[in-house]
Amino acid sequence: MVMVAGKLFHVQIVKHEWLKVRAEENWDREIPFGAIRGEINDRNGELIVGNQLAPTLYYMPSQNNEPEKVAATLAGILQTDADKLLKKLSEKAYMVKIAPEGKNISKEQADEIAKLQIEGLYTGVDFIRNYPNGELLSRLIGFTGYDGQGLAGIEYAYDEILQGTGDKIRLYTDARAIPLPHVDDGFQTGDNGATVELTIDxxxxxxxxxxxxxxxxxxxxxxxxxxxxxxxxxxxxxxxxxxxxxxxxxxxxxxxxxxxxxxxxxxxxxxxxxxxxxxxxxxxxxxxxxxxxxxxxxxxxxxxxxxxxxxxxxxxxxxxxxxxxxxxxxxxxxxxxxxxxxxxxxxxxxxxxxxxxxxxxxxxxxxxxxxxxxxxxxxxxxxxxxxxxxxxxxxxxxxxxxxxxxxxxxxxxxxxxxxxxxxxxxxxxxxxxxxxxxxxxxxxxxxxxxxxxxxxxxxxxxxxxxxxxxxxxxxxxxxxxxxxxxxxxxxxxxxxxxxxxxxxxxxxxxxxxxxxxxxxxxxxxxxxxxxxxxxxxxxxGVEKRVDQLEKEYRWGDPITHRVPDLTGMTKGMVARQLHTYRIQWHGEGDVIKYQMPAPDSLMNVDDIIHVYTEE
Missing domain, CATH: 3.40.710.10 (DD-peptidase/beta-lactamase superfamily)
Incomplete structure (x- = not known):
């Protein structure tokens, strides 16, 4: 009796944590959250490639006795073939990833499915790449594949840096995938991918x-x-x-x-x-x-x-x-x-x-x-x-x-x-x-x-x-x-x-x-x-200057001239200048405050100088 009591003490007290961890490894079923892949930004921090939430569905066959009903329900929401979906849900596995039909679904679809409370159906968090500028830089940045792995361009060259490990929900079940009442579900935190900042503007x-x-x-x-x-x-x-x-x-x-x-x-x-x-x-x-x-x-x-x-x-x-x-x-x-x-x-x-x-x-x-x-x-x-x-x-x-x-x-x-x-x-x-x-x-x-x-x-x-x-x-x-x-x-x-x-x-x-x-x-x-x-x-930050090599005129070129500085002049003063330029006045005042084009810039002889007499 003393030896039995000693062994029980050793197992339940001394080795408790070690044995618990080993047992949980046999009991746990993981529902992965997609890794948050690192962003790709330009030199000023503007987003070029980001991430967008895209849930993925997982199904435990042992927790639901009506796969036909599940397949019929999901087929309508996912807009896919019910028979094909049923075949997937009937696989002999403890957990089925419903892909590609249930991978990267929209938030609206995920919300609709969540309201149904289907036993054995779980929603894992996943992400897809988001391109706020559409096709911009596509042949440089490349793209990711079905599993989020970089396949071309920057996405491929810096894949190890951009990849994250992803979070996971840990469900504890018996061999028939029935949840264990005495063990709380767990959450494993992953690491986000690193951000790659390009020299691109x-x-x-x-x-x-x-x-x-x-x-x-x-x-x-x-x-x-x-x-x-x-x-x-x-x-x-x-x-x-x-x-x-x-x-x-x-x-x-x-x-x-x-x-x-x-x-x-x-x-x-x-x-x-x-x-x-x-x-x-x-x-x-x-x-x-x-x-x-x-x-x-x-x-x-x-x-x-x-x-x-x-x-x-x-x-x-x-x-x-x-x-x-x-x-x-x-x-x-x-x-x-x-x-x-x-x-x-x-x-x-x-x-x-x-x-x-x-x-x-x-x-x-x-x-x-x-x-x-x-x-x-x-x-x-x-x-x-x-x-x-x-x-x-x-x-x-x-x-x-x-x-x-x-x-x-x-x-x-x-x-x-x-x-x-x-x-x-x-x-x-x-x-x-x-x-x-x-x-x-x-x-x-x-x-x-x-x-x-x-x-x-x-x-x-x-x-x-x-x-x-x-x-x-x-x-x-x-x-x-x-x-x-x-x-x-x-x-x-x-x-x-x-x-x-x-x-x-x-x-x-x-x-x-x-x-x-x-x-x-x-x-x-x-x-x-x-x-x-x-x-x-x-x-x-390159500004225009006046110390440049003037363009040589050749036959057929438009005739140009330098714009005079009219700022500060009145209508009468401009008239006395006897300019041949076409001038258009804006404002009710008499003194020119601003003009376009700017003084000393080149303009064609037929262009109009716009002058503004009020701020």
């Missing part, structure tokens, strides 16, 4: 995607690409691929759309935007002088018995090397490439980051294709100098041009700014990473000067923006199909930056296979970049 992204969508519709193009970067840091402020899709409906689109993030995946001959690299190399090696050295372009260059033509068949004639850049003259850049020599040119190209991944961390990034040293003969050297015969990605071009204009520093492009826990505490932050210096500040200043002149006086004039000092370069590349050039099929592009003397914004746009227009980057892509820069400049 949502407002800039909206502007970029709107412009690309309009361009595709206007020119009936197959696809379009856009990137906005801070050239001083490598931060990507916008990254767009068109056509787009809604992440919640990814199964309804062709996989080639959601599997290809064009700014990092798409490779093509860059065309004339690549001439910036050749220009920077020639200036760094002091092989050309922009102002005091001249070059004659007859319309072609002979290289190893091959006639390489300029885009202007008649040639540009006698021109300075600054005009070579303004005119995007192919023979002039062939000359720069020949002065550099094959080894120097190849080295600069690789130093600027071509031929290797940029290390952006964006899934699916390609490396591009360069000529091997063995295959880099005189003709290949010449065509490479003006951007033909090699294959590069848009993000490689943006990285290289950023280095050419920011003082010569090659920064790694990056897309994630910070990772934070659900309390807002920073777990990891990402800073600008400089890879190497490729050219000097003196050379970079000359490149900026030349590219601003391209926009004011050359092939990029359609990107001119009064007061913002835009620099840039056009690109028109014939597409390669099955190893040969496709006749009449081009990718047109423009890469621009502002302000030209101290760049804060770098914008790249490429339109694939445009129609309904002359297929030149200066005609199609340059105006798009000009409009984007004008709209995003205030978002980046």
């Amino acid at each position: 949502v407002e800039m992204q909206k502007i970029m995607e709107r412009e690309l969508l309009q361009a595709m519709e206007k020119y009936d193009s197959t696809q379009a690409v856009g990137i906005i970067m801070n050239p001083k840091t490598g931060e990507i402020l916008a990254l767009a691929s068109m056509p787009s899709f809604h992440p919640a409906d990814y199964q309804d689109v062709d996989p080639s759309i959601y599997n290809r993030n064009l700014p990092v995946w798409m490779t093509f001959e860059p065309g004339s935007t690549f001439k910036i690299v050749t220009l920077a190399a020639g200036l760094e090696e002091k092989l050309i002088d922009l102002h005091d050295e001249h070059f004659h372009d007859p319309g072609y260059a002979m290289v190893a018995n091959a006639r390489l033509r300029c885009w202007k068949r008649s040639g540009h004639g006698h021109q300075s090397f600054l005009e070579v850049v303004e005119n995007s003259c192919n023979p002039g850049f062939i000359e720069i490439g020949q002065r550099l020599g094959s080894e120097k040119l190849d080295q600069y190209i690789r130093d600027f980051g071509f031929g290797e991944s940029t290390g952006s961390g964006i899934a699916g990034e390609a490396k591009g294709i360069l000529f091997s040293k063995e295959a880099f003969g005189p003709v290949e050297q010449a065509t490479t100098a003006f951007g033909q015969g090699i294959s590069v990605t848009p993000i490689q071009q943006v990285q290289a041009v950023a280095a050419a204009i920011n003082g010569g520093f090659l920064y790694r492009p990056y897309i994630v700014k910070e990772i934070k826990n659900d309390k807002g505490e920073t777990l990891q932050s990402f800073e600008p990473e400089m890879k190497r210096r490729v050219i000097s500040e003196e050379t970079s200043a000359q490149v900026r000067e030349a590219l601003e002149s391209v926009v004011a006086n050359g092939s990029g004039r359609n990107a001119f923006n009064d007061g913002l000092r835009v620099g840039g370069k056009t690109g028109t590349a014939q597409k390669v199909v099955d190893g040969g050039y496709s006749d009449g099929d081009y990718i047109v592009s423009f890469i621009g930056f502002a302000p030209a003397d101290d760049p804060e914004l770098l914008v790249y746009v490429a339109v694939d296979s445009p129609k309904n227009s002359v297929q030149f980057g200066g005609v199609i892509a340059a105006p798009i970049v000009g409009r984007i820069i004008e709209e995003i400049a205030p978002l980046a």
Whole structure:
């Protein structure tokens, strides 16, 4: 009796908690609450991807003897087949997850089912991804699958960080799933996923995607690409691929759309935007002088018995090397490439980051294709100098041009700014990473000067923006199909930056296979970049100034003039000025308080100056 009493004491008192835990492990049945996946935000904390409550139904067959009735009732609410549902409810399992019919149902459906108080039917909390901006950024952020796991884009690349463990309700039952009266149900708390904060600016992204969508519709193009970067840091402020899709409906689109993030995946001959690299190399090696050295372009260059033509068949004639850049003259850049020599040119190209991944961390990034040293003969050297015969990605071009204009520093492009826990505490932050210096500040200043002149006086004039000092370069590349050039099929592009003397914004746009227009980057892509820069400049704190290179007037351009300052004048004083401008008065007062357009801005001769005489 003493031994029995001792054993009982040991079991019931000493080992009580240990045995209870072991018993509960045999008794418990868990109803999971879906894990709260971390959010994806932009650089300013604006929500890009969040979560939306979506309940899921669970059923314990042993707790209900009328599965037919349950199936018939639920079928009407879930709008599904009752026989198919009955088969699922009749499974020999202690708990059945009613999926997909009862997974991620609406709150209204869940409320209606809860009112019925069906025995053995439980509602687990689950979540689906919520996209407040619809299709915005879809080819970058990707999507999650049926089980909430990241399958593409940022969702895939940062899946382990975004995933949470989820809460659970613990029900305690016997072997027949009958609830145990002497054990209280429990609740197990999980962990929420971490938030990924991108370098993206949502407002800039909206502007970029709107412009690309309009361009595709206007020119009936197959696809379009856009990137906005801070050239001083490598931060990507916008990254767009068109056509787009809604992440919640990814199964309804062709996989080639959601599997290809064009700014990092798409490779093509860059065309004339690549001439910036050749220009920077020639200036760094002091092989050309922009102002005091001249070059004659007859319309072609002979290289190893091959006639390489300029885009202007008649040639540009006698021109300075600054005009070579303004005119995007192919023979002039062939000359720069020949002065550099094959080894120097190849080295600069690789130093600027071509031929290797940029290390952006964006899934699916390609490396591009360069000529091997063995295959880099005189003709290949010449065509490479003006951007033909090699294959590069848009993000490689943006990285290289950023280095050419920011003082010569090659920064790694990056897309994630910070990772934070659900309390807002920073777990990891990402800073600008400089890879190497490729050219000097003196050379970079000359490149900026030349590219601003391209926009004011050359092939990029359609990107001119009064007061913002835009620099840039056009690109028109014939597409390669099955190893040969496709006749009449081009990718047109423009890469621009502002302000030209101290760049804060770098914008790249490429339109694939445009129609309904002359297929030149200066005609199609340059105006798009000009409009984007004008709209995003205030978002980046870039203000308009008066110290800019004036746009050269050419026949056919609209006649413009600077707006006079009329503020503070009376109607009589304005009349005595004998202005020929069209003026529209607003207000009952006599003294002008405000005017639009602002003083010293450009306006067409037929435009109206609106003056306001009252606040």
